[in-house]
Amino acid sequence: MPSPSSDAPDTGSPETSQRSLVAVQTIPRGVAQVDFQSSDWTGLLFIIALFVGGWQFGVFGLLGTLTATVTASLLGVDRNRISLGLEGFNGTLVGVALVLYLGVTWTTVALVIGSAVAASVLTAAMRTVLDPYGLATFTAPFCVVTTVMVIGAPSYERVWADHANTAAPSATDPGTAMTWHDFWRGWFNGVGQVFFQDEWYVGLIFLVGLAVASRLVAAAAAAASLIGLLVGWWLGAQAADLGAGLYGYNAVLTGIALTGTFVALSPVGVAYAAIGAATAAALTAGMTVLFDTVGGHTLTWPFVLVTWVFLAAVPLLSRLRRAD
Numbered sequence: 001m002p003s004p005s006s007d008a009p010d011t012g013s014p015e016t017s018q019r020s021l022v023a024v025q026t027i028p029r030g031v032a033q034v035d036f037q038s039s040d041w042t043g044l045l046f047i048i049a050l051f052v053g054g055w056q057f058g059v060f061g062l063l064g065t066l067t068a069t070v071t072a073s074l075l076g077v078d079r080n081r082i083s084l085g086l087e088g089f090n091g092t093l094v095g096v097a098l099v100l101y102l103g104v105t106w107t108t109v110a111l112v113i114g115s116a117v118a119a120s121v122l123t124a125a126m127r128t129v130l131d132p133y134g135l136a137t138f139t140a141p142f143c144v145v146t147t148v149m150v151i152g153a154p155s156y157e158r159v160w161a162d163h164a165n166t167a168a169p170s171a172t173d174p175g176t177a178m179t180w181h182d183f184w185r186g187w188f189n190g191v192g193q194v195f196f197q198d199e200w201y202v203g204l205i206f207l208v209g210l211a212v213a214s215r216l217v218a219a220a221a222a223a224a225s226l227i228g229l230l231v232g233w234w235l236g237a238q239a240a241d242l243g244a245g246l247y248g249y250n251a252v253l254t255g256i257a258l259t260g261t262f263v264a265l266s267p268v269g270v271a272y273a274a275i276g277a278a279t280a281a282a283l284t285a286g287m288t289v290l291f292d293t294v295g296g297h298t299l300t301w302p303f304v305l306v307t308w309v310f311l312a313a314v315p316l317l318s319r320l321r322r323a324d
Contacts, residue, residue, distance in 0.1 A: 190248015
């Protein structure tokens with residue numbers, strides 16, 4: 001006759017411990033996947049960077065990551081995608097963006113949870129549409145959900161009452177004469193602004209996190225941030241906005257995506273990525289004016305649109321090929 005304890009689950013088995021470890025690793029990987037990385041250490045450094053930028057960014061970013069990841073798991077998304085963090089990163093950005101735009105309130109907590117769930121469902125819907133064309137969803141689910149939330153927020157008193165002032169720095173500091181201070185801050189901030197951070201040392205932590213995963217990726221991010229900064233300066237963008245990194249972060253994401261991540265690495269591929277980064281930076285001003293009109297924000301729309309176009313063109317460009 002079996003002992004009473006023989007039917008109890010073996011919570012100490014290696015298989016159970018392994019599943020628990022993977023579940024814990026999924027969260028930092030979800031944060032790291034904002035920049036297309038699946039490294040646990042990169043994700044941990046990104047989380048540290050968010051908390052250095054402000055406790056609210058760390059807490060709400062993790063809330064969004066956890067909610068989106070759990071939602072995908074409950075809905076039966078492929079476990080491999082979940083374990084790589086591919087179902088968490090849109091939730092990360094949703095959490096950081098909404099606390100930035102709406103402030104720290106219990107209402108924002110509820111909105112982050114609801115928006116992260118919506119982003120998870122939208123990710124699946126967009127994959128159905130884009131997968132046949134070999135295109136990833138990127139941060140489009142985050143862009144759609146956050147744009148809808150922010151445009152609608154002023155209609156709701158409980159949502160909008162404690163919203164932060166998120167006007168561009170140039171609103172109070174106009175002028176196009178870029179100083180050395182604007183230049184070096186803007187270079188690091190271009191990396192940090194991927195997560196809506198405008199302190200140069202936070203951007204530096206993100207850059208170190210990228211280097212932990214891949215020195216090539218870190219180099220691509222640094223080069224793309226510089227390209228975005230110089231394109232904005234050459235076109236006559238406001239110096240304060242350049243210093244805040246507002247012309248760099250979409251270039252950073254585009255540069256990383258096209259430099260070995262989705263397009264095979266080659267001299268022509270590197271030039272293609274540089275052109276893509278410059279295009280994303282140039283598109284930033286137009287998208288900003290468009291969304292200012294309706295009360296939205298540029299977010300990562302320039303990166304999404306430019307990278308979709310550049311990747312869709314690759315099959316007809318004989319000097320380029322998709323990454324394996």
